[in-house]
């Protein structure tokens with residue numbers, strides 16, 4: 247069992263309409279620790295019927311929740327934020343156990359997750375409308391913004407807490423109830439958030455968490471007409487399916503999907519800073535983030551020096567169980583993820599890639615993998631077009647600024663992009679030219695609750711965080727008043 251200060255945070259039931267419950271047929275899903283293979287516990291394998299009940303409860307709770315003032319809702323959200331912070335150590339232990347990331351990264355994610363609750367507790371109080379200059383002397387025109395209604399969220403395993411609060415924060419602050427389906431691989435973080443939401447005084451039905459059969463739960467969430475909005479974070483492939491399933495009931499969609507981030511190092515870059523940024527962007531969460539550098543483009547004049555410096559830094563990474571102090575890279579989430587990294591490495595080497603470090607499964611076994619760097623990578627290789635989602639840094643060469651912009655944009659994705667340059671003219675030119683929702687200049691870490699997170703092209707729709715993030719949970723009403 248996990249060593250928790252508050253064992254009650256490890257919930258093995260779902261939270262529906264303010265009650266902790268099992269699946270109707272008592273079926274369960276086993277949750278394992280990717281670092282050890284040990285069983286951590288089980289959660290209910292729920293399906294459409296339980297999800298329909300959660301949606302109905304959310305719809306029943308909505309009138310009272312939307313009737314509260316934004317300030318009244320913010321009091322509950324701030325209490326939730328405070329409880330998340332107070333229980334951060336336990337939440338981090340739970341996250342590392344089920345997801346594998348190092349404890350320090352888990353603690354960072356918990357703080358990041360809480361920041362969305364704190365941010366939107368305030369943003370809810372800043373939802374404003376307009377009065378318009380009427381073209382008619384006898385009428386007044388008013389615009390108001392209203393909560394869209396019952397929201398559903400489907401979230402991934404790589405950030406088991408933050409991907410939930412990045413949705414629940416704005417939804418609840420705007421006056422919308424939410425039903426969440428976390429990833430089967432990492433449900434305990436979501437259920438711990440539900441436990442703390444209950445302690446914070448969240449009214450029954452306003453926030454529910456349903457675990458289980460993703461297709462059955464997703465089918466109910468996308469097909470049920472009571473659900474007015476779906477927010478999904480995950481692969482582009484699944485995003486397409488959910489978008490199609492939402493079409494018959496015209497649901498509002500937020501889609502935070504896959505990435506294929508270019509990381510460009512120009513001749514005029516600070517190479518030490520670029521290496522630091524590459525490590526932070528590429529190997530965070532063992533390379534399992536949607537905004538990881540997926541393709542590293544290095545200008546000819548600094549290629550070998552950058553490669554040498556990067557390899558030296560990569561070889562300092564410590565692979566191990568995320569619970570152990572000093573570990574900087576945990577296991578990948580599951581065997582399927584390891585196979586994809588192996589496939590990308592084999593493909594690159596078979597087409598002329600040059601292995602500089604790593605390249606194979608770690609001696610620790612399970613799903614541990616050596617942090618890897620491959621040089622002489624070309625656009626003919628799979629890593630150029632597919633998201634690796636693992637600790638592999640492929641180094642591409644380039645000659646001119648125009649060449650690298652063309653290569654960087656040659657992808658259906660457009661989530662994050664990064665480049666290093668100290669030429670101010672080049673910084674503006676390249677930032678403007680990159681087809682990406684987010685751009686990091688001389689940094690590999692860009693995510694914060696105060697900035698709009700999201701992609702263009704097939705990396706998604708909508709924005710999360712920032713003052714823009716709450717708009718996705720609102721609808722605009724125009725009121726035309728005559729006879730006054």
Ligand SMILES: NC(=O)c1ccc[n+]([C@@H]2O[C@H](COP(=O)([O-])OP(=O)(O)OC[C@H]3O[C@@H](n4cnc5c(N)ncnc54)[C@H](O)[C@@H]3O)[C@@H](O)[C@H]2O)c1
Nearest residue numbers: 401402403428429460461464480481484502503504505536
């Ligand atoms: N843009 C972002 O903010 C962001 C953040 C994290 C992860 N991602 C992307 O997510 C992917 C990795 O995460 P993943 O493996 O969990 O993605 P995934 O798409 O396989 O799963 C995401 C969620 O969708 C659920 N799901 C899967 N198939 C479903 C279906 N048919 N109906 C309903 N739900 C279904 C899963 O159970 C999980 O909860 C990567 O592509 C990564 O880039 C994007």
Ligand SMILES: O=C[C@H](O)CS(=O)(=O)O
Nearest residue numbers: 404405534535536537693
């Ligand atoms: O992978 C998905 C997350 O959105 C990454 S981040 O922590 O928000 O940068």
